[in-house]
Amino acid sequence: MSPHSETERRRFGYYIPRPNGTVDFVVHFDTVSREMQDELHEVTRVIYDVQPILMAFEVVHRNHCDLVACAEAGRERMNNSPNNMVEVSTLMDALVSAIQRLNNFISSATAFLAQTEAHLRSIHGKEAPQVATWTKARRDAHAASFAYRFLYELRNFAQHSSLPLSGLDIDAKREHRHDRLDFRAVLSMYRDGLLSTGYDWNRNVLQEIRDQPEKFDVLPLASAYAHDLRKLCLIAILFQSDRLMRCAGYLDVVKRKIQFEPGALPVVVVGETVSSDLPPSKYEVIPTPQFEWIATNLATHQALAARGE
Secondary structure (H helix, E strand, O other): OOOOOOOOOEEEEEEEOOOOOOOEEEEEEEEHHHHHHHHHHHHHHHHHHHHHHHHHHHHHHHHHHHHHHHHHHHHHHHHHOOOOOOOOHHEEEEEHHHHHHHHHHHHHHHHHHHHOOOOOOOOOOOOHHHHHHHHHHHHHHHHHHHHHHHHHHHHHHHHOOOOOOEEEEEEEEEOOOOOOOOEEEEEEEHHHHHHHHOOOOHHHHHHHHHHHOOOHHHHHHHHHHHHHHHHHHHHHOOOOOOHHHHHHHHHHHHHHHHHHOOOOOOEEEEEOOOOOOOOOEEEEEOHHHHHHHHHHHHHHHHHHHHOOO
């Protein structure tokens, strides 16, 4: 919330965007006390503690969805080609798109891990039990999953050695002689290509790569990695579950008090309005939309985690 003079009068209000591009506004008469203002700031601070963690993971989630969708889009383009043939330029474009999205995914995953650890330390303190719990969960995930270990390491490989995707393998079959070919695109990693670059792989990961088939599909590994990161995100956020519940209840009281219509932006108006037909020039946004974004996305990721996704 923006700082304003402590002597200026504060009142609840809201802005209402209209379809024609105009904005209506409502300002209540009762003054918001200093105590009420301080309580609002204190209770809603949890939004700004949780938001960076959830936003960082949301980038990971969307990049993973883009990677999966990219493979499916490539398959559809090939299956819908007019002569049922795949041009080399189409394959090259599909491969570049897949490399781009895989790079985005593994880079955002590493960023999420680093940012979440730093944010938890900032909120709770470096030696806090919450930080220790999350760090243990991260190490456990790393120890339990080849997908986690490999894709975490692959980000460094991509930066220092080579593109992370070795190839886009195309399988095609037809059920009957005169049917169109049905194409399937596989985002393949080539084991020997990963081993021949001279990159200094982590010793354990190096042996695991050697144990892989000559070609292996990266999409199932990406999905497993995304699942592990989702669980880490939920652990980090649910440290704040009591504060989030308190914030939800508090904002419900504010909604009932202000009685703003759906789609309106609730605010604390600062100072006096120039006239009854002009909107207030100074106001503090009440972070109800941010809280609703957190609640919606948190529920989505809890449901995905429960389904093992």
